[in-house]
Amino acid sequence: MAFASTTSAHPLAHYRAEFPIFERQIYLNSCSLGALSTRSRRQVGRFLELWESRGAAAWYDVWWEALAELRQGYAQVVGANPGEIALHASISTATAVLSGALDYAARPKVVTTALDFPTVAYQWLAKQPSGVEVEVVESPDGITVPLDTLERAIDRRTALVATSHVYFTSGAIQDVRAVADLAHAKGALCFIDAYQSVGQVPVNVHATGVDFLCAGGLKWLLGGPGTVFLYVREDLIRQLTPTVTGWFAHQRQFDFDPRGIVWHDDARRFEQGTPALAAVYAQLGGLEVIREIGVPRIREIVRELTEDLITRALGAGLHPKVAADPSQRSAIVMIPDDNPAGSVRRLADASIVADARPGHVRLSPFFYNLSDDHAAAIEVLRA
Ligand SMILES: Cc1ncc(COP(=O)(O)O)c(C=O)c1O
The missing domain is CATH 3.90.1150.10 (Aspartate Aminotransferase, domain 1)
Structure with missing residues (x-):
């Protein structure tokens, strides 16, 4: 070049x-906020036109389809199946649902690093009063965390290793395949915050073997604030039951039955409430550019x-x-x-x-x- x-x-x-x-x-x-494209502006304009001309009637066809299109688009960009994608408003809400779905009885420990975005650690620090332990692995140079240091922190009491693909603090790319292998070797699961990578660095969730991964529109997927996704590995989905939830997790949400929850069989069981549609449309515009290139x-x-x-x-x-x-x-x-x-x-x-x-x-x-x-x-x- x-x-x-x-x-x-x-x-x-x-x-x-x-x-x-x-x-x-x-x-x-x-890395703070991707620039606004003319395609995102056009897509948001389309949403506003639909809102103005059709009101809530648009929910039952085009808006519902837009959500499916977004799950499909996110899935394609990280090599997942659409059924492995749950939509969320932020990394914080996605990881809150994830942290609420894990079992800490036999494995109370979560391992993270000093270079990760703090909202990830907060999901488990908030659970300290109920016995969850958080170990923060330090970085010797403020740029990377050596894999052997991470390995030493992961043991048979570890439920989850939660770290980044690209550190927001230094831009360093972590070998997430190796992190997933270290976690799995001790029987732990692996969550990757890929907000700073998906869109600028290729990610294939199945090839890396990670169990959970988050990314979204704000930065490298050019979607602006308000839409992210949580990837959950297919075979884990039905093993996990949310404790933080909402009506979009219900398989028959339009039954409006407050007596019980029938969870979706796919990753939608980890969703919560009504998505912000303007943000969904902005993201569809941004994704179009990313997928085109x-x-x-x-x-x-x-x-x-x-x-x-x-x-x-x-x-x-x-x-x-x-x-x-x-x-x-x-x-x-x-x-x-x-x-x-x-x-x-x-x-x-x-x-x-x-x-x-x-x-x-x-x-x-x-x-x-x-x-x-x-x-x-x-x-x-x-x-
Ligand atoms: C790696 C990473 N994770 C998470 C966030 C933000 O999380 P949330 O979507 O909860 O605001 C950022 C920055 O905005 C980030 O750089």
Whole structure:
């Protein structure tokens, strides 16, 4: 690929025209929120038209079908069956349902890491009063967690290993196949928070052998806030009974029977209540773009863009905090900074959208970015 060290455009650059934010700004913050596409805007417009013209009547055909289409789209992007996908509003609600469905009697321990997004640990920390133990495995460098450290924490008392595919803190890609194997070797289950990977890094849930996985629209699937999914491995679905639930988990929800729950046979048993349809439509627009290009192709381009950004940062005397092995890097580049909020303000003054995290400026390119965007951002940070 030739574009990395030059200002020439890459093979996906023409998609930039579908993201109007670039008419006014350079957007380098996709790991917070993917940019809005014209297709998502069009899809949300369609939802509003249906709401206006048909009201609740749209539920019984098109809106119900939109939910099925979304489950199918999410399934396709991670290599799952649609019946293994439950829709949720956030990673927090999805993991709350998951944490409520596991049995901690013989195995009270949950293992997680210091680099994972904290809402995951909170689901099990909240269960400490009822005897659940949470072990947080530390990271020696703030970038990765060595597999042998994780292995030492997993034992016969471990119910679940809950960690990330891509760490939001460093962009490092974790070998989730290896994590699942470590968990299974001790009879534990494995949950992967893949919010920072699905869309930018290929994921095949069946090939990795993970038991549960979450991802969604906010970042790399270009769907905005409000829709995520929980994947549950087929053979586990009917073994697990939710304790946190809602009427969408009921196989015959339109019986409106408060006397008992007949659980769905598929992963919908882990759903809760009425999905936010505007968000569903926004996600359908974003997924259309992602599926059209294909995640392996996105990864190819984004990997080059990430290396380009890192090379430019190093060339400007900055010291990006990224995984040592390039194959472990993804499109989250943390640049140490004494005054990250100030630097993000200076970037904003130059019409560049980035983000600050403690001690760092965070830049995250996606397939709609160009090497020129990196040059502009690094120029500001160098100054
Ligand atoms: C890895 C990861 N997990 C979870 C979340 C957020 O979870 P929720 O959907 O509950 O807000 C984020 C950031 O938004 C994240 O980066």
